Amino acid sequence: MTAYFITCHQSPAFVRDQFRFLYHRDHVYLYHVDAKAPEALHDTVRRLAEAFPNVEVLPTRHYAWASYSQVATTLDAIAWALKSAPAWSHFVALSEQHCPLHDPNTLAAALQPGVSYVGMTPFSAMDAGGQVDIAHRFSMDYRELPGVGSFGIAALARDPDFLSRLHHGSNWYVLSRVACAYLRDTVPSLSDMARFRRCVHADEDMLQTLLAHTDGRAGTIACRETTFVAWPHVIGNDSMIFRERDFFAAREDGWLFIRKRPALLPERVAVALEASAAMTETDLTGAVGACPEAVPTTPDTDGIAFARRIARAVVRRGRGVRADLLNLRYGRHDPLVSLTFQTDRVPDDVEIRVVSQNLSDFRVLLLSMAPPAIDFSTRHVHGRLAPLLRVRSDDFLCRREILVQEDPTHGFWTLPSDGSISGLVRRIERYIGVAETFGGPSEPLAASGAFSMALRETKARWRSAHWMLRRLLRRTTA
Structure with a gap:
């Protein structure tokens, strides 16, 4: 047998x-x-x-x-x-x-x-x-x-x-x-x-x-x-x-x-x-029973809703931040959540990326947008270690990830039981801040203590209120 x-x-x-x-x-x-x-x-x-x-x-x-x-x-x-x-x-x-x-x-x-x-x-x-x-x-x-x-x-x-x-x-x-x-x-x-x-x-x-x-x-x-x-x-x-x-x-x-x-x-x-x-x-x-007929791939509603929730929170809190929902644009299910963020200060050859398949475990990363190539040698991009990725997805195949070694969580984040995404939003903001230092003088990242986190949260809320007030004024004067 x-x-x-x-x-x-x-x-x-x-x-x-x-x-x-x-x-x-x-x-x-x-x-x-x-x-x-x-x-x-x-x-x-x-x-x-x-x-x-x-x-x-x-x-x-x-x-x-x-x-x-x-x-x-x-x-x-x-x-x-x-x-x-x-x-x-x-x-x-x-x-x-x-x-x-x-x-x-x-x-x-x-x-x-x-x-x-x-x-x-x-x-x-x-x-x-x-x-x-x-x-x-x-x-x-x-x-x-x-x-x-x-x-x-x-x-x-x-x-x-x-x-x-x-x-x-x-x-x-x-x-x-x-x-x-x-x-x-x-x-x-x-x-x-x-x-x-x-x-x-x-x-x-x-x-x-x-x-x-x-x-x-x-x-x-x-x-x-x-x-x-x-x-x-x-x-x-x-x-x-x-x-x-x-x-x-x-x-x-x-x-x-x-x-x-x-x-x-x-x-x-x-x-x-x-x-x-x-x-x-x-x-x-x-x-x-009969073999099921092939069903055209359609965007996953849960994944899209979660991605939009993350994108709205980051864009609203970070003035000048743009979000792109790749899984919505291309109708992909693998990964289920695929988001990119960009600002005017982030170099064109770098993307801030957020991915998840199970809507519980997430990864924030800096993705090098250099042409894909199978090259196992150790490389540095913008002065940082950038290993070759081993992920079978069109977005990641043979690309390199720029490591953010100062992040003690290494970009991984798990959804808490209360469903709050504030921790993920802060991590995305952190990675945006790192990417914005590329091409210019390096700036030390803020400390990760409770007081520093609260201070950054307060500043983020102020940026959000300022951004919303500007939008409201533009509408009233239009």
């Missing part, structure tokens, strides 16, 4: 197809649906679990690319499978964008008892560019903003001893049951746990490193990847969508799975997959 762990975030159609291609009554299918995924996807997976007794759904959480939430979700799935699922031999990690290259029986037969299949390259064996990438992942103390990604808060000294133990590989692996039990029992006592929690892309380094140093306690670990990925250097573009010839070449070369799948499968690929599918689309529709 095989336990399939499948992470989903976007497409009900992909999930339904994959389920038909992979399904066998003797296997277990464990799903996790990202909290920010469309409701149609949540409903699709719920219906599968209701109709098929060997399908389970993990409690949803906000799942962020490059962040520790990916590892935490996998560990949750391993713990559930070991405790609640019938005796299975292998745990297979997939996403909704995977397609099997063989039928379920052939896939199960390809997995040897007690053997795990994990790509594991020692840090010392990587080329210079790879080593720079991996070292960069551990060069900052990262903190995760739920549903958005991880942001560095402080630079960390390079640790050669730790890097010498590190192994890197794909996060698409096959683990034996004994390896899963080893991970369940070992991770809580791992001395490097805090370090992995504070890095990015732990999903490609943490379990791989643990399994590389088991001394046989996790069974046999075969250094082999089982998922063929359509990397840009393979297909000649950045889409990472596999082509028809990639599918059949990967099958001939002994791979078990392939990703990422195109929206419309090539005809020969579709024929091959349907030939071994456990059921037709018609059969699945009879069991769980």
Whole structure:
């Protein structure tokens, strides 16, 4: 028996197809649906679990690319499978964008008892560019903003001893049951746990490193990847969508799975997959209902209302401050709140940005607007450390964040129980003040004591009253 762990975030159609291609009554299918995924996807997976007794759904959480939430979700799935699922031999990690290259029986037969299949390259064996990438992942103390990604808060000294133990590989692996039990029992006592929690892309380094140093306690670990990925250097573009010839070449070369799948499968690929599918689309529709139709993306009303509330408060209190609600302008849901602020004194190459996905946890940051580029070197922008961001969003991909090291909260803020946003507004004002010093003489930030905070609050209220009075006078004289 095989336990399939499948992470989903976007497409009900992909999930339904994959389920038909992979399904066998003797296997277990464990799903996790990202909290920010469309409701149609949540409903699709719920219906599968209701109709098929060997399908389970993990409690949803906000799942962020490059962040520790990916590892935490996998560990949750391993713990559930070991405790609640019938005796299975292998745990297979997939996403909704995977397609099997063989039928379920052939896939199960390809997995040897007690053997795990994990790509594991020692840090010392990587080329210079790879080593720079991996070292960069551990060069900052990262903190995760739920549903958005991880942001560095402080630079960390390079640790050669730790890097010498590190192994890197794909996060698409096959683990034996004994390896899963080893991970369940070992991770809580791992001395490097805090370090992995504070890095990015732990999903490609943490379990791989643990399994590389088991001394046989996790069974046999075969250094082999089982998922063929359509990397840009393979297909000649950045889409990472596999082509028809990639599918059949990967099958001939002994791979078990392939990703990422195109929206419309090539005809020969579709024929091959349907030939071994456990059921037709018609059969699945009879069991769980029809695939929901795609719904055009519309702005989220709660996110927009919250963003407007923040924008009004900051603009009203800060004379000359302009706000732009990017999630309203572009109709985005990822992140749910995306706000920028600008003043005449802030350089054009810097944005004050506020983001949130769950409307509870927020991040204020200074975003460098220099052209995006994959460059892991340490850089400074306006005299401040500006690390490369590892956040998968159009706004942040391959951009740099300018660190405000004087801020003890590092730009993170959580909505209090009373719903007041005054603390967030003060933090935004603080970051605007820092950005306004760029290009001119540096000015020390105000102290963060209670008296200083109250004084700044009083001044802010005076600016607000002054601004409102000027508007009222202009209206009466117009």
